[in-house]
Amino acid sequence: MPKVVPGYKEQARNRILNEARSVFSEKGYHSATMDDVAKALGVSKGAIYQYFRSKKELFLAALDYHAGVRGSVVQSFLQEGGLKALCTEEFFDRMREESMGSLLLNYDLLRVALSDDTLRKQLRVKHEQWVKGVAEMIQHSLGEKEVSDEVDFLSLARAVLAIRDGLYGSLIVGGDAKKARRAWSVSMTRLLGSVLD
Amino acid sequence: MPKVVPGYKEQARNRILNEARSVFSEKGYHSATMDDVAKALGVSKGAIYQYFRSKKELFLAALDYHAGVRGSVVQSFLQEGGLKALCTEEFFDRMREESMGSLLLNYDLLRVALSDDTLRKQLRVKHEQWVKGVAEMIQHSLGEKEVSDEVDFLSLARAVLAIRDGLYGSLIVGGDAKKARRAWSVSMTRLLGSVLD
Amino acid sequence: MPKVVPGYKEQARNRILNEARSVFSEKGYHSATMDDVAKALGVSKGAIYQYFRSKKELFLAALDYHAGVRGSVVQSFLQEGGLKALCTEEFFDRMREESMGSLLLNYDLLRVALSDDTLRKQLRVKHEQWVKGVAEMIQHSLGEKEVSDEVDFLSLARAVLAIRDGLYGSLIVGGDAKKARRAWSVSMTRLLGSVLD
Amino acid sequence: MPKVVPGYKEQARNRILNEARSVFSEKGYHSATMDDVAKALGVSKGAIYQYFRSKKELFLAALDYHAGVRGSVVQSFLQEGGLKALCTEEFFDRMREESMGSLLLNYDLLRVALSDDTLRKQLRVKHEQWVKGVAEMIQHSLGEKEVSDEVDFLSLARAVLAIRDGLYGSLIVGGDAKKARRAWSVSMTRLLGSVLD
DNA sequence: CATGAATGAGACTTCATTCAT
DNA sequence: TATGAATGAAGTCTCATTCAT
Numbered sequence A, B, C, D: 001m002p003k004v005v006p007g008y009k010e011q012a013r014n015r016i017l018n019e020a021r022s023v024f025s026e027k028g029y030h031s032a033t034m035d036d037v038a039k040a041l042g043v044s045k046g047a048i049y050q051y052f053r054s055k056k057e058l059f060l061a062a063l064d065y066h067a068g069v070r071g072s073v074v075q076s077f078l079q080e081g082g083l084k085a086l087c088t089e090e091f092f093d094r095m096r097e098e099s100m101g102s103l104l105l106n107y108d109l110l111r112v113a114l115s116d117d118t119l120r121k122q123l124r125v126k127h128e129q130w131v132k133g134v135a136e137m138i139q140h141s142l143g144e145k146e147v148s149d150e151v152d153f154l155s156l157a158r159a160v161l162a163i164r165d166g167l168y169g170s171l172i173v174g175g176d177a178k179k180a181r182r183a184w185s186v187s188m189t190r191l192l193g194s195v196l197d
Numbered sequence E: 001c002a003t004g005a006a007t008g009a010g011a012c013t014t015c016a017t018t019c020a021t
Numbered sequence F: 001t002a003t004g005a006a007t008g009a010a011g012t013c014t015c016a017t018t019c020a021t
Helices: A008-027 A034-041 A055-086 A089-114 A117-142 A153-172 A177-196 B008-027 B034-041 B055-086 B089-114 B117-142 B153-172 B177-196 C008-027 C034-041 C055-086 C089-114 C117-142 C153-172 C177-196 D008-027 D034-041 D055-086 D089-114 D117-142 D153-172 D177-196
Strands: none
Touching (some): A008 A055, A089 A117, A153 B177, A177 B153, B055 B117, B089 B153, B117 B153, B153 B177, C008 C034, C055 C089, C055 C177, C089 C117, C153 D089, C153 D153, C177 D153, D008 D034, D008 D055, D117 D153
């Protein structure tokens, strides 16, 4: 047993991850400095380097850390209300809270990913997992009610995620949240409506 | 009045704009250096500064320059085939050729825009223009066939653009183009289908 | 709270201030580079930027730092000998030692001040303080001996300072120190003589 | 006989000299660019290089050119009114118009002069010429009225010039012209008063 | 002679990263 | 472990100067 609190390092790491995400999200990967992160944490720059080898590593770890958190929140929300919940404006807002910061970070991530094949593959895989998850959800909502052959669940899932990302993107430049929200429910209803009926 | 060929400066500017876009697109706004751009052009760094006051200005100008080109291509395509053309996979591909490079740049642009109110407003306005354009197109396709009150054209338009952006985004990480294409036509048909019938 | 020696930063700052003044004084504000200063200090350029935000700030701080030192030396000298001491060649020399390097810097400072309203105002105020100080000194020397209404102390003070600056200026181009010294005592005696008698 | 107007080159040169002085005076030697000068002239940068080999040469030539002009203006003024005219506030203003710009330039010149022995010597010589000129003027004013042995004309002359330069210097930072003017007449009267009586 | 686009050296400044304390 | 001063590489931008037209 070490003298220090067990799990201390883990806690410290997570604390850094949280703050780092916040800082990166606000200023952007390139504009945020290690000093910004350190100051937000109230520690010295050097301290961060004991947990992460480089800025890039910190950035990637921060994204990864929160991707897990976010996913779980969304999923739990869906499990309660099912596909119908997904079509609501409330769901859009709920997910937005979780995603907005990360969306911006994802833009930075994409840039970083472009020159890193491994990373790009990870992103692709993760995206496909989301697609499959949503597709299954849709299919599941149908229950045994109908023959599934006529519906392209995967394409629908892709579209759902695309709308989500596209609408959030429009919000970043200052788009009206009310309109985006409405666009979400309108399009979701049209897209999944016939499936639900 | 320059003794040199008239219009030379205009040409040179455009040449820079082209190359700059290419370089920024490949490396990203932050990672690309003015030297990269200069080398791609085969000129010295200083030369660029005779045409653009700063890296940011060059970046913005390059985006603007190509936004015009892109827009016109898309529009001409739509005028021929109308709303039905928009739902095709061919359209998706066609627009992709025009957009992909710019999409990445747009991510950089968003980051830049976040700390530039004027710029953000411009982006918002431009986006709204697209929305209106697409909404009108949809409404127009309906012709006098139906009462328009029941359909929220603007929301549909927003969704259409969101899907476009979202799908292109998925392609950037290496998503399968065929699947995205299919998702496009499937979702477009569902979204606009009842309008078209 | 730094673990390092307390007051270290203060010392380092002052060391930079000293060296900077020396370098600026020798090469001039514009010709001296931050690299020159860094090399004179035996540190890297970056180190300086931890203490001063810009070259201009460093320059201004260096001037300010030494202005304090200089002022105090002069004042103490005057308090002992009063107005008579001020008229001596010895005083001229004494003050010269303190001023010469700074005089050159002051020329640079004037140039900088021309495009900086705040700075210009500071200089003006500081100059007026000197004027008032000298004027009071003259008035004080008179004691209750005479009615002061007939003497324009402020104008005299202005003249005294002008002569000082003018003579030092002549020395910079290589003027003969002996002659300047003599001009000082001769003119001071004539200027303040009747006041002193 | 050349085709071009005889003396054209001379005229062009002088025109450049005039404008250059104006630009250098306003912006300072270092801050003024060759482009600034060219634009003020309404010609291209290249044109200037056909008359002057370098920026430094242009600067020096411009100063030299106007030194002559200025001197003559002042001298003519003095020849009319003699020493008494010199003591007036009017004279101070008159000379100020001629000197202010040049005073600033002289500061720049000093900096340049410091690393150029030849130049520094020229400045010293020129200054001594002024001193002698003023000294003779004072002596001349006395006429045969008195024995000159008791008065140190050269020192007085030095003081006069020093006051001029010192007061103008105070004006540069925004000092009150009225006060400087008054200081001039007050001090001149005290300095030369007994000589004049 | 004039033009002005291009050059290229070099200035200021910023950080990610290291390391002695 | 934490600190934060120092490093040094790199980036943006500026101009004096040149030269093909």
